[in-house]
Amino acid sequence: MATIYQVSELAGVSLATVSRVMNNNTKVSDKTKQKVLKAMAELGYQPNSIAQSLASNRSNSVGVLVSELHGPFFGDMMSAIEDTLRLEGKHTIITSGHSDEERERASIEFLIGRKCDALILHAEAVTDEYLLELEVRGIEFVLINRYIQQIENRCIRLDNKQGGYLATQHLIKLGHQKLAYISGPKWKQDAQERLQGHKQALADAKIEFDDALCFEGDYQQSSGAKGLDWLYEHAPQFTCVVCANDEMASGVMTRARQLGIDVPSELSVVGFDNIIYASYLYPTLTTIDYPIYEMGKMAAKYILKQVYEKKNLDIKSVFVPKLEVRDSSIECA
Amino acid sequence: MATIYQVSELAGVSLATVSRVMNNNTKVSDKTKQKVLKAMAELGYQPNSIAQSLASNRSNSVGVLVSELHGPFFGDMMSAIEDTLRLEGKHTIITSGHSDEERERASIEFLIGRKCDALILHAEAVTDEYLLELEVRGIEFVLINRYIQQIENRCIRLDNKQGGYLATQHLIKLGHQKLAYISGPKWKQDAQERLQGHKQALADAKIEFDDALCFEGDYQQSSGAKGLDWLYEHAPQFTCVVCANDEMASGVMTRARQLGIDVPSELSVVGFDNIIYASYLYPTLTTIDYPIYEMGKMAAKYILKQVYEKKNLDIKSVFVPKLEVRDSSIECA
DNA sequence: GCTATAAATGAAAGCGCTTACATTTTAAAT
DNA sequence: ATTTAAAATGTAAGCGCTTTCATTTATAGC
The missing domain is CATH 1.10.260.40 (lambda repressor-like DNA-binding domains)
Structure with a gap:
């Protein structure tokens, strides 16, 4: 060479x-x-890019933390980031944190050790303090899907509450009065916010929130099934269920079929995220669109602007969810 | 610092x-x-890992090329590789080639430029010559899902032909005599091999292969639908369709439903890959299991052994596909 | 043609490590 | 105690670049 x-x-x-x-x-x-x-x-x-990095103290690479390397949501996010960064000759180093505090932290420290110029983090488990500390340390980073007030300009996020609201409102408009809810893990910020939106929509429609109609899942397909079983045990009269993500909604639909309950005529189902498979399911899933590709792109742009001094980039930090009506939800019988 | x-x-x-x-x-x-x-x-x-790399001429990172950053197949592959490498303190740099010769090559050169100690490539579009040239250049690499005779020990692969054979044989055993086939892009090696297996199974059962029953798709969901339409136009009498991957099978099922054709009673469908969503579909999809996680792990092990001198690792290069029978295929009426 | 200034280029000191080789210390053998 | 070999440690030369500062060359003004 x-x-x-x-x-x-x-x-x-x-x-x-x-x-x-x-x-x-x-x-x-x-x-x-x-x-x-x-x-x-x-x-x-x-x-030799290594030598360049050493001499210039610039690695031209940005570190990305996702929860999992697989899964449609993170796949789209990674694609968006890599596509955007690659155009500017920057490199992407991807790690996963598995929604575990220890592992997230290890991954972040690893990326810092690799001398990434900046980090794009989908950090769920790590504390706010740790993240704030990062800023103090002078690390350049941007958060996806997490809100911390003190550094809100670094937070690229979806209005999850609004999303939860839209999903629930949609069903209420269809005449449903008994709505079940399958939440994500309550320690996750987005799960909380989505649930808040749900509650708000109920309140606005003067429907009382009922704990027996709310199950805490783990965002996995399987907990959709588990949740449905639990719900039928605790509160048999509901006519629809809103799920905090599409995976769980898919689990609900599968389980409903096993139980001989027809979706949507006997049970309407709404998801959240609009992952690609939502439209492949049967019936196709009504859901809340999460513009993750756009958001990933925006995170990358933020870095390009702040760290690599590209001007003329408009940064938008809050994204608005949209209701995507498909076949899994219909009027209450 | x-x-x-x-x-x-x-x-x-x-x-x-x-x-x-x-x-x-x-x-x-x-x-x-x-x-x-x-x-x-x-x-x-x-x-400072950059300084270490420069001085030792070792970056402790391995480059990975996938076709797409999203999609369940590559997601599992990346997970497997990262999990395995991380345990040994090695880093993973992931790029995508989008099944395009130019882009694959650019990605590979990028990884080399980044001084990766080794590469794990899911290269589809780049020529054999280019890959052989890589070896001449002294680049350490391993191929996933590609076979080149001269460097066969570097090829971690599935017996795709056997997979195609199993899928087709399964349907024949169920009494089907008119079998349609939706292939992947014929320029892709795995698509060719799977089709070969299909043909072999037909031959063994003394069923003649019919071009009118074979559509060339692009491995995308949408081409499953397109394929089914085309097939009904050209050869309306078939009772089942074997698809070269699960995405297209999903497309076929969706389109069949739109056409009012019941799966599986009127049309049996078989896929290939056993991506996670195969079992979420309705009906659940009979498919050929592609142990991509194991294969990704094996590729990583190969690198650990060859490049990082970890001993005691058994390397296996050819994996055997397995038939996964679910609800989308039943006896021919 | 000569000076003043700007533009282009070169010399050399790092960046933070690894490693071949030289030197010193320790332990073993007599 | 003395010699000898082995073990531990230190010295210093890179790895391939970037960048500051000094030097040279070109340009312009008179």
Whole structure:
């Protein structure tokens, strides 16, 4: 592998000059620039990015933390980030935290150790204090789907409460009066917010919230099934169920079928996230659209603007969810 | 951020000694080792991995190329690789190639430029020659789901032909005589092999292969629907369809429902891959299990063994697909 | 043509580590 | 105690770049 030294030799200039044409930040006369370019081409020169990083204290890579590497939600998020960053020649290092405090922290520290210029974090388990500490340490980062007031400009988020509201309101408008709810893990911020939205919608419609109609799931498919069973045990009269994500909604539909309950004629189901599979299910799932691709892109743009000094990028931090009506929800019989 | 120099000063030893205890490859007396460890702890020292890489010519990171960052198949593959590598303190840099020759090549070169110690590639579009050239260049790599005879030990793969065979044989055993097939893009090796297996199973059962019963899709959900339409146009009498992946099978089922055709009583459907959503569909999808998680893990192990000199790892390169019978396929009426 | 200034280039000091080689310390053997 | 070999530690030269500062070269004004 050719080094900058060989290029400089072949071109008959100094190292510094070669470096200058590579980074073209300083003026270099056209004539020498051509010489250098020619030499580089001739040698098939590729700068050593490790050396560049060490010398410049810039790694040109941004670290990403997701909960899981699989799953449609994080897949879209990663795609969005990588697509956006790649266009600017930045690299993406992805790690997963598995919604576990210890592992999230380890992943973040790893990314910092790798000298990422910035981090994009979908951090669920780590404390606010830790995140605030990161800022104190001078780490550049942006949060996806998490809100911390003190650093709210670093938070790219969806109005989850509004989403929960929309889902529930939709069913109420269809005439449902007994609504069951399957929540995400209550320690997760988004799960709380979605549930709040649900409660708000009930309140606005003068329907009383009933604990027996609310099950706490874990956002996994299987807990949709578990939740439905639990609900039928505790409160058999509901006519619909709103789920805090699509996976659980899918679990509900599957379980309902096993129980011989028809969706939607006997039970309306609404999800949340609008993952790609929501439209492949039968019946197709009414859900709340989570523009995760757009949000991932925005997070990347935030970094490009703040860290890599790209100007002219408009940053928007709060995204609005939209109701996506499909076949799984109909008027109350 | 503390550097090795400050540690050495605090501990009252030389740089070299500090480096030695970090890498503990050379003997260091217990006493000094303790001193150094203490100093490191006191300073909260974290080695600068960039500097380490530059000096040792080892980045401790392995590059991964997938077709897409999203999608259940690649998600599982990435998870497997990251899980395995992380345990050994190695890092994973993930890029996507979008099944496009140019982009795959760019991604691979990027990873090489990033000084990855090794590459794990799910390369579909790039030529055999290019891959062989990589070996000549001295790049360490392993291929997933691709077979090139000259470097077969570097190929972690599924017996796709056997998979195609099993799927088709399953339907034949159920009494089906008119079998439609929806293939993946024929330029992809796995698509070819799966189709070969299908043909072989037909031949073994003395059923003639019919071009009018074979549609070339693109592995996307939508081409399942397109394929079914095309098939009904060209050869209306078939009783089942085997699809080269689950996404297309899902598309087929959805379209069948729209057309008022019942699955499985009027049309049996079989997929391939056993992605997680296969069991969420209605009816649940009979498919061929692709042990991608195991294969991803194996690819990572291969690298650990070859590049990072971990011994005692058994490498297996060909995996055997298994038939997973569910509700979408039944006896021919 | 000569000076003053700006533009282009070069020299060299790092960036924070690893590692070959040299030196010192320790332990073993006599 | 003395010699000798082995073990532990230190010295210093890189790894391939970037960047500051000094130097040289070109440009303009008179």
